[in-house]
Amino acid sequence: MLFDLPDDAVLYTALLARDAAWEGRAYVGVTSTGVFCRMTCPARKPKRENCRFHETVAGCLEAGFRPCRRCHPLACGSGAEPSVAPLVAALEADPARRWSEDDVVARGFDPSTVRRAFKRQFGITFLEMARLRRLRESAGVLAKGGKVIEAQLDAGYDSPAAFRAAFAKLLGQAPAKFAEDALLRADWIDTPLGAMVAVSDRSALHLLEFSDRPALPSSLRHLLKASKGSLGLGRYAPTDQVEAELGAFFAGQNATFRTPLALEGSEFTRTVWQALVAIPAGETRAYADIAREIGRPSAVRAVARANGANRIALVVPCHRVIGSDGALTGYGGGLWRKRNLIELERGYARA
CATH class of the missing domain: 1.10.10.10 (Winged helix-like DNA-binding domain superfamily/Winged helix DNA-binding domain)
Incomplete structure (x- = not known):
């Protein structure tokens, strides 16, 4: 279970010591870089406030972190299943590729066997792992003001139409339609339970939902309509505030939220x-x-x-x-x- 992990102070001490006893038992996501690492990673250690600890690789990926290129956390313990190690290596070599079951078959593996193997090893299928990485990277490009075509290429989609369809499914509309000087702005917040999408204006939070919630697209469409199309990517101060409060909440420090809310309903x-x-x-x-x-x-x-x-x-x-x-x-x-x-x-x- 997720919360069987000790508190962050214990894990951060283990991270600084590169304690091999935590190999495969915990991983650290670094908010300042967007990557996640093994506890024994040789890279320079992050500040404690930038660390988000997870029990599984799936938790790190669902929270929006990319695997570190120095310690290769996806390869950690991947030899347990014959199909896992070569597919992990292939994914790391070409993370922008739009992987399919045909690719799995072309490498000599049975898709059903691979699905079960990755589920056992990481708690997530190979194709889900690849899709999460593509979508998270593409959202980051757009949030920084990148062009749609740049996000499309980073996500590994072979056509603008395919990329727009995937992004529309996640956030409720095609990326080119997001306003630059928007009344509402949407951004990601990483949590120990997975990535969340937050939407706020300059004074209040309008939405906070897990990115894989089925109702998210319809909720975003409602906000899009209510704001008369003025929905963009990025963040205002309420998103920063709720992100800090969520960090304290999951760390067991404070369960009180003071972010101003826009409660829209009867x-x-x-x-x-x-x-x-x-x-x-x-x-x-x-x-x-x-x-x-x-x-x-x-x-x-x-x-x-x-x-x-x-x-x-x-x-x-x-x-x-x-x-x-x-x-x-x-x-x-x-x-x-x-x-x-x-x-x-x-x-x-x-x-």
């Missing part, structure tokens, strides 16, 4: 969201509990719908709502994230 929906914000970290509520707290005891289903409509994950903590029988209920970011968040917040309850 009066009833906003009332439900405000009730969610009032749930202390380390505690949970059932939908029926929320309905009673807002004075609408018969509106349990409406509360559930409002909970599911939340577009500001973690800050508006819809993950703290569970079933009346104590079972975990649906969560847009995935039940595995909900379990880890509840487990993390038990530390706040004990404190």
Whole structure:
């Protein structure tokens, strides 16, 4: 489990010592460079505040980090499966390539066997690994003001149409349509549970969702319509603020978020969201509990719908709502994230 790792102080000490005991058990993502490394990497050590520790390679990739070219973390322990080492080497040699099952077959491997092998080794398939790297790199190019064609080439897409379709699926529209001087700006935030997309204006946060959440494209389309097309790439101050607060939250230091929020919804929906914000970290509520707290005891289903409509994950903590029988209920970011968040917040309850 993700939070079986010790605290960051222990891991940072191990990183400085290049402690081989942590080889394959933990990895470090460096926010200042965007790469992730083995704990024994010979490169110059990053500042502690720039380190994000993960238990798996998949966690690093999902958080948007690229593998280090000095310590080659994808090759760490890859000899356990015959197909893994050569495919990892091929991916490192050509990370911009748009890999397919045909490429896997051409190298003499069975796609089904490769899928299972990579899942066991890294918690992610080979094609998912390649796609995450392409999309993350292309988003970085665009966020820095690069041209669409540059992002397309960096992502390894063989045609502008293919690239635009992939980007549109992730962020809700083709990259060329993002405004340069936009009212709203979208950017990535890396977390121990995977990359998140944050959208803010100059004064408030409008959206914070995990990048693989199925509802993300529709949420972005809603914001695009509400802003009359004024949605661009980059960030304003609220995104910086929530990124810092998320860092403290995942480090177990502070569960309080003070970033100004733009809560867009009906009066009833906003009332439900405000009730969610009032749930202390380390505690949970059932939908029926929320309905009673807002004075609408018969509106349990409406509360559930409002909970599911939340577009500001973690800050508006819809993950703290569970079933009346104590079972975990649906969560847009995935039940595995909900379990880890509840487990993390038990530390706040004990404190």
